Amino acid sequence: RKQASEDSTSSSDDEFEFKPSLTHKTKRALRRRRKLEKETKQLIKQEELKRLHKAQAVQRQLEELEERQRALEISGVELERELRGEADSGTKDETQMLHEWFELVLEKNKLMRYESELLIIAQELELEDHQSRLEQTLREKMAIDGKSK
Numbered sequence: 001r002k003q004a005s006e007d008s009t010s011s012s013d014d015e016f017e018f019k020p021s022l023t024h025k026t027k028r029a030l031r032r033r034r035k036l037e038k039e040t041k042q043l044i045k046q047e048e049l050k051r052l053h054k055a056q057a058v059q060r061q062l063e064e065l066e067e068r069q070r071a072l073e074i075s076g077v078e079l080e081r082e083l084r085g086e087a088d089s090g091t092k093d094e095t096q097m098l099h100e101w102f103e104l105v106l107e108k109n110k111l112m113r114y115e116s117e118l119l120i121i122a123q124e125l126e127l128e129d130h131q132s133r134l135e136q137t138l139r140e141k142m143a144i145d146g147k148s149k
Contacts, residue, residue, distance in 0.1 A: 048129070061118055
């Protein structure tokens with residue numbers, strides 16, 4: 001009996017000593033997890049800011065492009081009037097005006113291709129933003145305890 005009571009106290013002492021180290025490990029794991037979550041949130045915010053800046057730059061470029069297209073359109077309309085003889089062409093001959101008109105058409109086509117590229121970049125940014133939000137939602141759902149799931 002005496003030996004059995006000594007065994008039971010020693011085993012309970014071992015358990016008692018083990019619990020504080022377990023809570024220390026748990027606390028350390030929680031701290032690591034919080035730190036990781038904080039770093040992840042910072043990275044997400046940085047990525048969002050990068051996408052925002054890029055989206056703003058794309059928007060500015062699209063606005064500038066639209067202004068250039070309007071200016072080209074106005075020049076083209078005026079040049080077409082001169083070619084038809086509706087406006088005073090002055091000293092310009094027809095071949096020179098046709099050459100200018102073709103240059104305007106080429107420039108307009110170039111601007112349209114560039115606009116298409118910018119729109120693709122804008123769509124890509126939207127998709128990246130959507131993906132980021134989905135990943136954040138997934139992380140939040142994965143962080144929920146097993147019982148709550």
